[in-house]
Each structure stands twice: as C-alpha cells, then as structure tokens.
Amino acid sequence: MINRYEKAPKPVYDELLKLVHDRDYFVLTTNVDHQFQLAGFDKERLFYTQGDYGLWQCSEPCCQKTWDNEETVRRMVSEQRDMRVPTELVPHCPVCGKPMTMNLRCDNTFVQDEGWYAAYSRYEDFLRRHGNAKVVYLELGVGGNTPVIIKYPFWKMTYQNANAFYICINLSESCCPKEIQARAVCINRDVGATLHELCL
Known part of the structure; x- marks a missing residue:
C-alpha cells in the first residue's frame, strides 16, 4: 500500500511535472512505485522498465x-x-x-506483459523521433545499481547527437564521461531541493 498507492511525502514528482508539463517529454524509470503517475504524469509517456508494485x-x-x-x-x-x-x-x-x-525484476521470473512491451515501444518511438533533434537527457538520482538502463544509454545518446544535452542531478554520483562534458551539467545536490529551487 505504502510502496504503490500512497503519494510520496515530498513534492519532488509534482515539481518535476511543473518543469516538463508543456514539453515533449518521456520518462524512463527503474522505480516501481508509480509516483510519476500519482503526480499526474501522462501514463502514455512513462516506461517502468523494472516492473510495477x-x-x-x-x-x-x-x-x-x-x-x-x-x-x-x-x-x-x-x-x-x-x-x-x-x-x-x-x-x-x-x-x-x-x-x-x-x-x-529481481530474478529470471520477471513478467514482461503486453503493457510493458507497449510502453517500451512508445519509448523507442520517442527516441527515434528525437534521434538528431534538440533534446535534454535529464538523469535524476540514478546510482550504480542499474546504470545500463538509464545512465550509460543517456551518455551514449548525448555523444551521438550533437544537438543533445545531458544533465545529471545526484547527491553523490553526478558525473559524465569527458567526451560529453562540453554538453553536460552534473549537479552534486539533492534532487528534491534542486527541483524545488528551479520551480521558484
């Protein structure tokens, strides 16, 4: 109940939505608590790669x-x-x-149902449409547990697209490779505090 149906106690997701609501955004997340949806993010613009509580x-x-x-x-x-x-x-x-x-997704029994594949297809379509366009890859709080899902692909897509920009906000793991440093900003701060200031 707490992990899926109760809204987060801090306004982090609400404030992120304020920043992107009028943009052509897509959310790729390894979180399984659906806080993005509870905050009002469009369900068709979300891909929960690791499942759903x-x-x-x-x-x-x-x-x-x-x-x-x-x-x-x-x-x-x-x-x-x-x-x-x-x-x-x-x-x-x-x-x-x-x-x-x-x-x-915690072992080899994870089920990828029709909804999972539909969300994956929408994410791929978003990437295809923005392959060479002006795009910001915003990484929030991604750690070293599963960097191959968000962090490394964002680095690679930024490197491959001269119009792309990479932003990472992370309290302790904000970094990027030297190959994209000219088109990147790495902020070593709390995500919630940073988004709150941006909304002011």
Missing part, C-alpha cells in the same frame, strides 16, 4: 500476464488483524493456481 504476476511464472492488485491490496490493509490478512485475500494465479508475486 501495482501488478501481480504468477510466481512460476506460467504465463506472461499481470493482474492489477489495487482492490485486493486495499482490502488486505482494511481487513488485516495482528499483521495477518484473511486467507481468501492471499493471491493465487488465475491460470495455474500457484501463489502470485509482485511484478518486480
């Missing part, structure tokens, strides 16, 4: 399908007693009957 999948998995869990999660929260939920609310795959799990 709002979806269940078969733990096996027996198929490449996911199921929305909001209604059941809300019932679990309202009906739990002594840190337990009613047995009938424990999710099981409607296809094979095995236990369900979160749609989260």
Whole structure:
C-alpha cells in the first residue's frame, strides 16, 4: 500500500511535472512505485522498465500476464488483524493456481506483459523521433545499481547527437564521461531541493 498507492511525502514528482508539463517529454524509470503517475504524469509517456508494485504476476511464472492488485491490496490493509490478512485475500494465479508475486525484476521470473512491451515501444518511438533533434537527457538520482538502463544509454545518446544535452542531478554520483562534458551539467545536490529551487 505504502510502496504503490500512497503519494510520496515530498513534492519532488509534482515539481518535476511543473518543469516538463508543456514539453515533449518521456520518462524512463527503474522505480516501481508509480509516483510519476500519482503526480499526474501522462501514463502514455512513462516506461517502468523494472516492473510495477501495482501488478501481480504468477510466481512460476506460467504465463506472461499481470493482474492489477489495487482492490485486493486495499482490502488486505482494511481487513488485516495482528499483521495477518484473511486467507481468501492471499493471491493465487488465475491460470495455474500457484501463489502470485509482485511484478518486480529481481530474478529470471520477471513478467514482461503486453503493457510493458507497449510502453517500451512508445519509448523507442520517442527516441527515434528525437534521434538528431534538440533534446535534454535529464538523469535524476540514478546510482550504480542499474546504470545500463538509464545512465550509460543517456551518455551514449548525448555523444551521438550533437544537438543533445545531458544533465545529471545526484547527491553523490553526478558525473559524465569527458567526451560529453562540453554538453553536460552534473549537479552534486539533492534532487528534491534542486527541483524545488528551479520551480521558484
């Protein structure tokens, strides 16, 4: 409930939306909490590469399908007693009957359903349309856990497009290769504080 359906306590996502709402933007994220959507970002402009806490999948998995869990999660929260939920609310795959799990890329059982592929296609289309155009690759808080998803591709796309600019805001890992330093700004600060100042 907290990880997916409650809005973040700070206005970071709201302020980011204020900065990009009238631009041709697209969000690529490894976050699985859907805070972008809760803040009002257009769902068609989001690609959650690592999954979604709002979806269940078969733990096996027996198929490449996911199921929305909001209604059941809300019932679990309202009906739990002594840190337990009613047995009938424990999710099981409607296809094979095995236990369900979160749609989260943590091992080789991650399900990439039709929604995942549709979002991936929209992201690829955005990149295709902006391949040689003026574009800003804005990286916010990406660490060393999965740099191959956002950080390294943003560096490469900036390098390949003379009209591209790279901005990184990160409290402790703000950097870029020397090959793009002339078209980059690396800010070693808290993302929330920086976006707040930009909105003033």
